[in-house]
Amino acid sequence: MRRSATLSNIPADRTSREVELKLLLSPSDVGAFRTAVSARLQPENLRPRLARLHTTYFDTPDLYLRRQGLELRIRAQGGRLTETVKTIELADGGLGLRDRGEWEVPVDSAEPDFAALHMRIEPDSRLALLLAEPGLAQRLVAVFDVVVRRSLWQLAQPTGHRIELTLDEGELRCGDARESICEIEFELKAGSPTALFDAALLVQEDVPLRIGRLGKADRGYALWAGRIHASRSTTTTTTTTTTTVAVAKPLLFARGVTVGQGFRAVIENCLAHAFGNEAGVMGGTDPESVHQMRVGIRRLRSALRLFSTVIPLPALLAGELQWLSTTLGAARDAEVLAGETLPALTADVDTDTESDRDGGRQWASLVQTASISADTHRSGAAQALASPRYGRLTLGLAAWLECENWRSSLGKRARKALRQPLRALAFVAVMRLHRKLLDVGKRLAHATPEQRHRVRIAAKRLRYAISFFQSLYPGKAARGYVKRLAKLQGGLGHLNDAQVAERLLHELVQKEQDLKRSVQSVLRQLDCRSAHAEPELLRCWKAFRRAELP
Numbered sequence: 001m002r003r004s005a006t007l008s009n010i011p012a013d014r015t016s017r018e019v020e021l022k023l024l025l026s027p028s029d030v031g032a033f034r035t036a037v038s039a040r041l042q043p044e045n046l047r048p049r050l051a052r053l054h055t056t057y058f059d060t061p062d063l064y065l066r067r068q069g070l071e072l073r074i075r076a077q078g079g080r081l082t083e084t085v086k087t088i089e090l091a092d093g094g095l096g097l098r099d100r101g102e103w104e105v106p107v108d109s110a111e112p113d114f115a116a117l118h119m120r121i122e123p124d125s126r127l128a129l130l131l132a133e134p135g136l137a138q139r140l141v142a143v144f145d146v147v148v149r150r151s152l153w154q155l156a157q158p159t160g161h162r163i164e165l166t167l168d169e170g171e172l173r174c175g176d177a178r179e180s181i182c183e184i185e186f187e188l189k190a191g192s193p194t195a196l197f198d199a200a201l202l203v204q205e206d207v208p209l210r211i212g213r214l215g216k217a218d219r220g221y222a223l224w225a226g227r228i229h230a231s232r233s234t235t236t237t238t239t240t241t242t243t244t245v246a247v248a249k250p251l252l253f254a255r256g257v258t259v260g261q262g263f264r265a266v267i268e269n270c271l272a273h274a275f276g277n278e279a280g281v282m283g284g285t286d287p288e289s290v291h292q293m294r295v296g297i298r299r300l301r302s303a304l305r306l307f308s309t310v311i312p313l314p315a316l317l318a319g320e321l322q323w324l325s326t327t328l329g330a331a332r333d334a335e336v337l338a339g340e341t342l343p344a345l346t347a348d349v350d351t352d353t354e355s356d357r358d359g360g361r362q363w364a365s366l367v368q369t370a371s372i373s374a375d376t377h378r379s380g381a382a383q384a385l386a387s388p389r390y391g392r393l394t395l396g397l398a399a400w401l402e403c404e405n406w407r408s409s410l411g412k413r414a415r416k417a418l419r420q421p422l423r424a425l426a427f428v429a430v431m432r433l434h435r436k437l438l439d440v441g442k443r444l445a446h447a448t449p450e451q452r453h454r455v456r457i458a459a460k461r462l463r464y465a466i467s468f469f470q471s472l473y474p475g476k477a478a479r480g481y482v483k484r485l486a487k488l489q490g491g492l493g494h495l496n497d498a499q500v501a502e503r504l505l506h507e508l509v510q511k512e513q514d515l516k517r518s519v520q521s522v523l524r525q526l527d528c529r530s531a532h533a534e535p536e537l538l539r540c541w542k543a544f545r546r547a548e549l550p
Helices: 027-041 114-120 126-131 194-204 216-232 259-275 278-283 287-306 315-341 343-348 354-385 388-403 405-409 412-418 422-440 449-472 475-511 513-545
Strands: 017-024 049-059 070-077 080-087 097-107 141-156 162-174 177-190
Touching: 017 194, 027 141, 027 162, 027 177, 027 194, 049 216, 080 114, 097 114, 114 126, 141 216, 162 194, 162 216, 177 194, 177 216, 194 388, 259 287, 259 388, 259 412, 259 422, 278 287, 278 354, 287 315, 287 449, 315 343, 315 354, 315 388, 315 475, 343 513, 354 388, 354 475, 354 513, 388 405, 422 449, 449 475, 475 513
Parallel strands: none
Antiparallel strands: 017 097, 017 177, 049 070, 049 141, 070 080, 080 097, 141 162, 162 177
16 A cells, blocks of 8 residues: 655655745835845845746645645746745744755746656655655646745855845735735755844844744645635625634653753744734734734743743843733733623613613613724734834744754753753642642632732643643543643633723723713622632632642
């Protein structure tokens, strides 16, 4: 039986790999970018080499190559045709650095030529096996095109690093659908990936840049999917762009993994979770995008805190993560009030009498005001993600993680700790957080809202920690512990939502006094629900206190 090949098992030797950092640029900043390249990077060619590229991507109608983790394209440039196949692979949890297999050959036709590719690929490799699938070549169709004007600079550094810098301006084309392109790529030709971030950070001092998490092929396939959806729709003539909500993926650690390896895996997991929702926050309407990005940033900050005794985060990055968390938190709280808390209470409003009908109108006004506030905060979060400040944060975070400059500042003891088994650090950290939660929760039955908030934060940090390291614990015992912790956290969260709602409602009344009657009604209902929720919270707390760490 023929063995199928997929992305995960297609290796590439070092000479067939492409390492690049992709960044996005506003079209209005192109002039400033060109100036910054000349002033900051001192390229070998002060005037860039210009070219026009027309690239066609091929796949089967059911996107077989895409599902196997491959991209196939033919590029026309200056009368020459080049056929390329690449693997789809992000090396750093979505921070823009791509390290993937790439094989290309000159061809004579604008149609895919597998025979030419086989001359470039290892004969018995799994990639060759996949491309030899019966009938695959005959099923290929043109999926979308990329047409750009490319400016290219060669960067050589005294340290021996060589980088090819490109600026692409143009568009994606898929049938009648179009999407503009204005992006930068720093591609490593020789040396360490550190050089890519060093160069990008220099340009960032003069020009706002954002990490590009999606390549041209990713965006092209998304455009194709939207076009196919539109062509199949019979009930509407318009289409809307949908974005996928990214959730945290489980972490699986082998027993021998070190602290250094575990740190990298956990941080990349958090980054993929958080930044996987970037597009949804910036261009979508699903409240879950804001929620999951906020959770991703919270998980990231908790992870950095867990490892801080070994690997300290620079204060500047820590402060900027706090800013981002606060911004997302404001948007999330407003959306919960407008989309969850108030709709759950509307059934308690009567409209039988004239007075009650007036109350109903006030209620509708309150719901509308809360909705407007949620939209405003959502817009604020989107603007924050589009800001130069956010671009500096994400690029700085990527450089810090990828370049590992923090290693040079570590003492001998810390460097030794990085080589120790992750299990030891994980178990100590989780036990410390477990004891912290038991300590702050001692007086939960008579806790003030502020004290209950501290219990909720302690429970959240413990939950994040155990989720990072759960694979290191015995499966059944860990699942039982996490289940009890999750119920406790849920109970605390419901009461916290009521506290947040109360704060936001008071803020709305300060702006519009006419909402006072409806707000008072809401506060009474929330107090009643909180009173009913407290006994259940205490039951969850007693159950958790009996839980033992596996």
